[in-house]
Amino acid sequence: MSAAKKRLLFTSARMPFAVDEIHKLGDEMGHYVVATDTFRESPGLHSAGVNQGYLTAPPTQEPDNFVRDVIGAVQAQDIDWVLPCFEEVFYLAKNRELIEKSAPDTTLFWPSLDALTEVNDKTTFADLCERLDLPVAETVVCTTSEEFVAATQKWEHWFARASFGRGGLDIITNYGPLAGETAVEDITPTDDDPWLVQEFLVGQDRCSWSICHEGEVVLHSCYHHPLAIDDRGGIVFESVDSPESLAAVQKIAKELNWTGQISMDYLATEDGTHYMVECNPRPTAGCTIATAEELDTALFNPDGLVVVPGGRKKMIKAAVLRDALLHPTRAKSDFAAAKGAKGVYDQRKDHMPLIYSALSLRHVLAYRKAAGKEASKELLVAAQFFDILYDGSPLN
Structure with a gap:
């Protein structure tokens, strides 16, 4: 403390x-x-x-x-x-x-701007992981529509992402629940906005969050999503034991002399391999399953490494209820996935954020106006951060 x-x-x-x-x-x-x-x-x-x-x-x-x-x-x-x-x-x-x-x-x-940009760009992040001998799915980087079409024909099942996409947006695949949502011909990569195409690997999505000081990880949590919103961002978070994720973050933090919060996404296959997917150079939901004392100590008085144990659970309650109302046939499984989870926006004696999570939907209208978009499946996710996003453009 x-x-x-x-x-x-x-x-x-x-x-x-x-x-x-x-x-x-x-x-x-x-x-x-x-x-x-x-x-x-x-x-x-x-x-x-x-x-x-x-x-x-x-x-x-x-x-x-x-x-x-x-x-x-x-x-x-x-x-x-x-x-x-x-x-x-x-x-x-x-x-x-x-x-x-x-x-x-x-x-x-x-951390430094150089460190931030190296991990934020999925292309340079993949290069970093290969340099550190961390597993990455075979990747084709595309900067033209022709390259993109050719890459999607390399594997029977494939998955593609924009190099600077975030929040489960700007993705396309021909396999799984998101298959067919976007047409291949609608993707137009450029030199400034490349896309990555990878073989679709079957496994469990896992994420981690860590606090680091000068390259040393002092607090680490790994978690999975028992429930996600529209098959994209997680809305229930459960901590899991994952020495593989810790080892990966330790390598990257040391290489980049990282100070700050850092988060990773992985694809954990049946043999236990954690394929590196992307890095978010900021906090993510993993912090919600750390205690206040763990967070406080890691930030202001670190004393060695603390790893959050498996079995802790948090949820975004309003999002769980929304999913159950929009998809009544999934209500039973939604509530089962959320069972035992405590709320993120509705903490003990601190309920106003939950109320304002509903009132903040006004921001969706601002997003629609700014982006010139009609209502879409991605609207709620995109509106959450359209004005706090970095898209890889040169910083003047």
Whole structure:
């Protein structure tokens, strides 16, 4: 447990893992928490763990104004630590020197921009894994439509992803529950927006989340999704024992001298091999199955490695109910998958984030207007982070 209470600033407070960390560090551990986001209904702004909320410019659309807003909040609130919770970390990392100059005594808990970009791009991430002798499915990188079509003919069953896609979006496959949702001819890779095509491997999706200091992993959790939303992002999270995932993160963290939170996706096959899928250089749902004490110690007073044991369970309750209502035939299996799980947005004596998770659906309308999209299966997922996303474009 940290000896002194700290003044913390969280960005992208809408995300479920941000809500979780805010509750644990603010409400349970008693740190002073400032939360920021781009819209007032962001669930994390309304947690009992928040002492002060700020609205910022959207980092994706207005990166300079976003960084300026964050610096203003850091200075006004005398912040000790800044903890980014989504891909706004790229815009912060790009402006690290400016932030350090403006707040020299503040800990900026993220790695270098070079490290971030190497793992965020699925192409360079695959290269990194091969260099470190970590298993990766055979991959074809495509930068033209012709290359993409040819790659999909290499295997009987294949799976393809945009190099900078996130949240289960920008994927296409000819096998499994998502097969046929998108036509091959609709995918148009470019040099700036390549796609990866891989052989479809059968196994269980697994994810991990870790906290690292200067290349050393001090807290690690691995989990799977007993239930996912629209066959994409998980909405029930259960920790599992996975020494393979820990070993992989330790290799990558050491190679990149990683400081910050880091998350991985894997495909665990029947023989126990954990094929590397992608890296999210930020927190993910794995933090929800760590305790407040584990999180607090790992951040502020690390003392060796702590691994979250298997069998812990959390859920996004509203999403579970939504899935059961939209698909009544799945209701029984949905509730079975969620049995024993505690809520992420509805913590003990901290229920306002759950209410605002419903009110924040207004953000879907903002996404539809900004993107010029009609309602679609991907709308709810995409709307969650359209204005805090980094798409690999050059950072000016």
